[in-house]
Each structure stands twice: as C-alpha cells, then as structure tokens.
Amino acid sequence: xxxxxxxxxxxxxxxxxxxxxLYVGSTGGKVYALDPANGNKxxxxxxxxxxxAVLYSAPIVGDQYVFIGSSDKKLYVLSASSGEKQCEFxxxxxxxxxxxxxxxxxxxxxxxxxxxxxxxxxxxxxxQCARKxxxxxxxxxxxxxxxxxxxIYVASLDHHLYALNLNRADNDKPLWDFSxxxxxxxxxxxxxGLLYFGSFDNNVYAVxxxxxxxxxxxxxxxxxxxxxxxxxNLVVIGSLDHNIYALDSKTGQMKWKFATGEGVRAAxxxxxxxVYAGSEDRNVYAINVSDGSKVWEYNAVDKVLAAPAxxxxxxxxxxxxxKVYALDAAxxxxxxxxxxDK
Amino acid sequence: MQIFDIFIPLLIQPLxxxxxxxxxxxxxxxxxxxxxxxxxxxxxTWPLTMQxxxxxxxxxxxxxxxEWKDAQKKYKNDRxxxxxxxxxxxxxxxxxxxxxxxxxxxxxxxxxxxxxxxNVLLAVNPETLLDMTRYLYHNIPFIADIAxxxxxxxxxxxxxxxxxxxxxxxxxxxxxxxxxxxxxxxSMPSGDTQQAAINNQMQLMMPxxxxxxxxxxxxxxxxYWIISSLVRMAIQGFTQGWGNVLPSGLxxxxxxxxxxxxxxxxxxAKKVAEPxxxxxxxxxxxxxxxxKPDQPVSSNNGAKGEGKRRARRxxxx
Numbered sequence: 126x127x128x129x130x131x132x133x134x135x136x137x138x139x140x141x142x143x144x145x146x147l148y149v150g151s152t153g154g155k156v157y158a159l160d161p162a163n164g165n166k167x168x169x170x171x172x173x174x175x176x177x178a179v180l181y182s183a184p185i186v187g188d189q190y191v192f193i194g195s196s197d198k199k200l201y202v203l204s205a206s207s208g209e210k211q212c213e214f215x216x217x218x219x220x221x222x223x224x225x226x227x228x229x230x231x232x233x234x235x236x237x238x239x240x241x242x243x244x245x246x247x248x249x250x251x252x253q254c255a256r257k258x259x260x261x262x263x264x265x266x267x268x269x270x271x272x273x274x275x276x277i278y279v280a281s282l283d284h285h286l287y288a289l290n291l292n293r294a295d296n297d298k299p300l301w302d303f304s305x306x307x308x309x310x311x312x313x314x315x316x317x318g319l320l321y322f323g324s325f326d327n328n329v330y331a332v333x334x335x336x337x338x339x340x341x342x343x344x345x346x347x348x349x350x351x352x353x354x355x356x357x358n359l360v361v362i363g364s365l366d367h368n369i370y371a372l373d374s375k376t377g378q379m380k381w382k383f384a385t386g387e388g389v390r391a392a393x394x395x396x397x398x399x400v401y402a403g404s405e406d407r408n409v410y411a412i413n414v415s416d417g418s419k420v421w422e423y424n425a426v427d428k429v430l431a432a433p434a435x436x437x438x439x440x441x442x443x444x445x446x447x448k449v450y451a452l453d454a455a456x457x458x459x460x461x462x463x464x465x466d467k
Numbered sequence: 468m469q470i471f472d473i474f475i476p477l478l479i480q481p482l483x484x485x486x487x488x489x490x491x492x493x494x495x496x497x498x499x500x501x502x503x504x505x506x507x508x509x510x511x512t513w514p515l516t517m518q519x520x521x522x523x524x525x526x527x528x529x530x531x532x533x534e535w536k537d538a539q540k541k542y543k544n545d546r547x548x549x550x551x552x553x554x555x556x557x558x559x560x561x562x563x564x565x566x567x568x569x570x571x572x573x574x575x576x577x578x579x580x581x582x583x584x585x586n587v588l589l590a591v592n593p594e595t596l597l598d599m600t601r602y603l604y605h606n607i608p609f610i611a612d613i614a615x616x617x618x619x620x621x622x623x624x625x626x627x628x629x630x631x632x633x634x635x636x637x638x639x640x641x642x643x644x645x646x647x648x649x650x651x652x653x654s655m656p657s658g659d660t661q662q663a664a665i666n667n668q669m670q671l672m673m674p675x676x677x678x679x680x681x682x683x684x685x686x687x688x689x690x691y692w693i694i695s696s697l698v699r700m701a702i703q704g705f706t707q708g709w710g711n712v713l714p715s716g717l718x719x720x721x722x723x724x725x726x727x728x729x730x731x732x733x734x735x736a737k738k739v740a741e742p743x744x745x746x747x748x749x750x751x752x753x754x755x756x757x758x759k760p761d762q763p764v765s766s767n768n769g770a771k772g773e774g775k776r777r778a779r780r781x782x783x784x
C-alpha cells in the first residue's frame with residue numbers, strides 16, 4: 126500500500142490478441158498494435174507523442190474496429206489496421222469497463238452509471254458515434270458486459286447483475302436482476318446456462334442465465350474483483366484474499382486454491398491444462414488446472430493487475446511498470462519485452 | 468518502510484474504519500460521517516489542546532509580568548544571559564515553551580490522516596478502491612460486513628463531488644474564513660510586541676495558505692477542515708466559555724444564553740480574554756503594582772471584580 130491516500134492511477138487494461146495482432150492499452154495512456162511474434166510496433170493511437178488518458182478498459186476488436194474506453198469519459202473507435210480514429214462517444218464519467226461488441230453494435234459501461242449501446246457506423250449531429258440506447262443503474266458500471274445470444278448481462282457497483290434484451294428501448298425494464306450483498310466489478314462469464322461472477326461481498330456466484338436465480342455461492346475472505354474463467358468444469362477466479370480458487374462449476378465446491386503473495390485482481394487466462402494468473406505480488410503464475418500445483422512463476426518486477434493474453438504458445442502480460450512481456454507458455458522464459466510510453 | 472508509513476496503522480487505518488462505520492450508521496452520507504468522525508477525533512485530542520492552551524496562558528501572563536519585562540530590559544544587549552534568564556523564568560513558573568505549538572502540531576498529523584482517509588474512502592480511481600481493502604479491518608466481522616455492503620461510498624454532496632476540488636471555489640473561501648475565525652478564537656494575545664506581530668501575521672498567512680491548499684484538494688477534505696474548525700470552537704465554547712469564541716463586537720441578544728461555561732454575552736467574557744497579568748490564572752507571583760482605586764477593571768463593564776472572580780474559579784479548577 127502506498128503511504129496512505131490515493132494510489133497513482135496507472136490503469137489495468139489487459140492485452141488482447143485478434144486478427145494476428147496484439148492490442149495493448151498501455152499504462153501510459155496509449156493504444157498499441159504489436160506484432161505478437163516479436164513485439165514490434167505496428168501503430169499507436171494517438172500516433173503522435175500525446176496520450177489519451179489512463180486506460181482500464183481493454184481494447185476489443187470487432188469487424189474492422191478496435192474499441193477502447195478511457196478515463197477521459199470517451200469510447201474510442203479506431204481502425205484495426207491503422208489505428209486511425211473513426212469516431213468517439215462521450216459518456217458522463219470515466220470508462221473503466223471493457224466494451225463488448227456484437228452485430229455491429231458496441232456496448233460499454235461508464236462510471237456515470239449507464240450501459241450504452243453505440244453504433245460505430247452512425248454519427249450524430251455532433252460527429253460522435255450514435256447512441257442506440259442507454260440503461261441506467263444506480264452506481265458505476267465497471268464490469269465488461271457479456272453478450273449471450275440476444276441478451277446482454279451487465280453488472281454494476283450498485284450490487285446488481287442485470288439481464289437485458291439486446292434490442293431494447295431506453296425505458297425497457299431489465300428481464301431480471303440479481304442482487305448481491307456487495308458491489309459487482311467482476312465481469313460475468315457464461316457456461317452451461319449459468320453466469321459466474323464475483324462480488325465485493327467476498328462471494329463468487331453462479332446464477333441461472335434464464336431467470337437470475339442463484340444456483341450457488343462460495344465465500345472467499347476478501348473482495349472478488351477478478352473476472353472468472355470457466356475451464357474443464359471449473360470456475361477459476363482470483364480473490365483479493367491473495368488466493369486463486371478453482372470451484373466446481375455445478376456445485377461451487379472448492380477443488381483447490383492457490384496462494385499468491387498479494388491480492389489477485391486480474392482475471393485468470395487459459396484454455397485447458399494450464400491457467401495463467403497475475404498477482405499484485407508482482408508475479409505471473411502458471412498453474413495446473415487439475416490440482417492447482419504451480420508449473421512456473423515469473424517475476425514481472427511490478428504489480429500485475431491486468432489479465433494475461435494467450436498467443437500461440439506465449440503468455441502476454443502487462444505490468445504497472447510500463448512493460449509488456451511475452452513469456453513462453455510452457456517454461457515461463459521471457460521471449461521479448463516491449464516498453465510502452467510513460 | 469518510510470517514516471510516514473507509521474501513520475497508516477496508527478491514524479489512517481482506524482480513521483478509515485471509523486468513517487466506514489459512521490457512513491453506514493448515518494444514512495450513507497459521507498459528510499455526516501465526516502462530521503461525526505471529526506467530533507470524535509477532536510474530543511479525543513481535546514485534553515492535549517487544553518494542556519497547551521493552559522501553557523499558552525501561563526506564558527502570556529509571564530510575558531506581561533514586570534519580572535519578564537525587567538529581564539528583557541536589563542539583558543537586552545546580552546543575548547546569552549537573556550536566554551538563560553528566560554529559561555530560568557520558564558522553569559520557575561513551570562512553563563514548557565514548546566507546549567504552545569501543540570494544537571498546531573496535533574492538527575497537522577490529523578489533517579494528513581484525514582486527507583489520506585478521505586482519498587481512500589472516496590476512491591478517486593480504481594487503484595485506490597483496490598487499496599481500500601488493505602485499510603479495512605477484515606478480521607472484525609462487524610466492520611467487514613458493513614464495508615462490503617457500503618463500498619463504494621457515495622461521493623456527491625450538494626453541488627460537490629467530494630473526491631474532487633470544488634469547481635465554484637466556495638469551499639476554499641469557507642476554509643480560509645473558518646481557519647481565520649478559529650485562529651482568532653484559539654490564540655492567546657501576547658504581551659511581547661514582536662511575538663504579537665508574528666501572531667498577527669500568522670493569523671493572516673495561515674488562512675490564505677490553507678485556502679490555497681483547498682483549491683487543489685478533494686472538497687471532502689475542505690469539508691473536514693471547516694467542520695474541525697467549527698467543532699474546535701464549539702468545544703472551546705462549551706469548556707472555556709463562549710466569550711472567546713464569539714467574534715468581538717457580537718453581542719448576544721438579552722436573555723439568550725448559550726450552553727456551557729461562561730455563557731455570558733461578549734462584554735463580560737471579554738475580560739477573560741484580555742491579556743491581564745492575572746495571578747489566579749497562572750502561578751506567576753503577582754508582582755504587578757496594585758491597581759489604583761480609580762482604575763477600571765474593564766473598559767466596558769461596570770461589574771467590578773467579575774474578572775477576578777472568574778479567574779479565581781478557573782484557578783480552582
């Protein structure tokens with residue numbers, strides 16, 4: 126902890142791999158498109174020496190666009206090939222949440238308490254991307270919305286998880302909402318009809334995607350801010366109590382837990398046998414999904430608050446010291462590193 | 468570990484937890500939580516403040532005594548001897564010359580602690596909210612339960628976002644005004660003309676400095692400062708009498724009595740505040756020449772002997 130008071134804002138945007146490119150929202154406030162093989166820069170936004178603002182939102186890719194929210198309240202729509210700005214959409218407060226994209230519409234939550242549906246191809250009379258609809262919650266929306274079929278699920282710091290129709294009007298009521306005891310900053314994940322997420326009430330929840338009824342909950346010993354990963358019938362999720370938990374996705378029973386030295390805010394990434402996690406203890410861990418044993422660890426010099434990305438045998442992590450590391454997924458050996466602008 | 472890290476477990480962490488509880492108990496209103504926490508902290512530190520005020524009074528009385536003035540005159544060209552005699556006088560009259568600084572010395576760590584606690588609680592950015600978990604007493608179930616239900620705290624009050632400076636500059640003006648008022652009521656007039664000049668200068672400089680500071684910081688901190696100034700004055704009013712607290716020239720309408728000691732209106736109370744070499748106030752020998760029979764006790768009060776009686780009462784206390 127810093128010597129009391131406000132910690133410096135560094136952001137925790139996680140890298141995203143799409144269309145043969147690695148997209149990184151840097152701790153210095155720029156968006157980078159990198160070659161995942163060697164870390165060579167393809168483009169940056171802004172292209173000059175300026176920066177946007179602190180980035181918490183990850184850059185997601187849809188069609189020919191990169192979408193990223195910024196703490197300057199704006200959602201930026203960039204060309205995925207050149208980084209050139211296509212349009213922007215301004216909300217009432219900083220954007221911490223990663224956007225979601227489906228069927229030509231981008232959905233983004235804002236600290237002003239709303240989830241916005243924005244059409245990147247249409248512009249309003251101010252030259253901004255056109256708003257399709259807005260859904261207001263009672264507090265900040267910091268979690269990435271999840272789109273499943275024709276529904277969108279969004280969590281808010283007002284303690285609720287809401288289910289909405291994708292094609293809705295401003296005043297339409299949610300299909301259902303689930304109330305937790307604490308704020309929800311964890312983005313829901315979907316598997317086998319259930320939605321999984323964590324809450325500041327220390328719990329990991331599984332609720333039915335159909336009606337929002339709780340199926341199970343599991344109590345950790347501190348806030349659960351991280352997004353869950355569902356793999357091999359396990360919900361793997363970090364807690365600020367320093368542990369990473371693997372819970373049975375059907376029952377919520379704990380299968381194993383893995384202790385790190387500090388809180389785990391970042392989502393765990395992985396596909397099958399091994400999952401990868403960053404911790405505030407400055408390490409990146411590779412963990413066996415079957416039993417929670419450590420495969421390797423890599424000291425990343427500074428806190429790892431953003432989820433790792435997996436790219437062709439590499440684990441890409443961004444740390445708070447303005448570095449992007451590519452680690453060998455099997456051994457944890459560093460392949461390359463890239464220093465972003467400060 | 469940095470030296471300031473000591474403040475975290477000693478001051479900041481308890482404050483954060485107290486304020487979270489107050490916030491939950493007082494209708495999820497951050498300003499009410501701030502008000503309650505400030506009153507609590509001022510009450511806890513009041514004995515120290517009282518001690519230093521008493522020391523200031525002794526010092527003031529000493530500086531007005533002929534003994535002091537004679538020494539000043541006698542040794543004005545011999546600094547070494549002067550400081551020896553000064554220290555001797557301090558010793559003789561049981562005065563700690565550093566004690567007068569205590570109220571200020573107490574207020575600054577508290578200001579820093581409140582500043583840090585307010586920043587943590589209002590979570591100006593997600594990293595600070597992340598840090599908040601380290602300040603909360605998770606091992607006390609009552610507090611942990613309250614925290615998980617109330618976080619993040621609402622940071623709006625009237626036109627203010629308490630996590631940011633006041634865009635209309637009302638808070639900095641109120642901060643400067645309350646600092647000035649608080650200093651005026653808390654400070655002791657000095658018989659030493661040089662010291663009095665310094666005091667006057669400080670009384671102008673401090674409000675300007677604190678007001679300038681308020682321009683840059685979260686308006687929640689400005690509210691803390693205003694509340695703490697008012698609370699200090701209120702506590703002083705209740706314990707020392709409202710005479711010193713009310714601005715000079717302000718007379719309470721006849722028949723109105725404020726609670727607390729010496730609740731009399733300004734004219735009677737003014738005598739207490741005057742820098743008289745009152746022997747009852749301090750243990751300095753009454754070396755002042757006897758008052759001439761025609762010399763008035765107070766320029767604006769005919770109640771002869773009232774000041775003496777009040778001083779005797781305080782000496783007994």
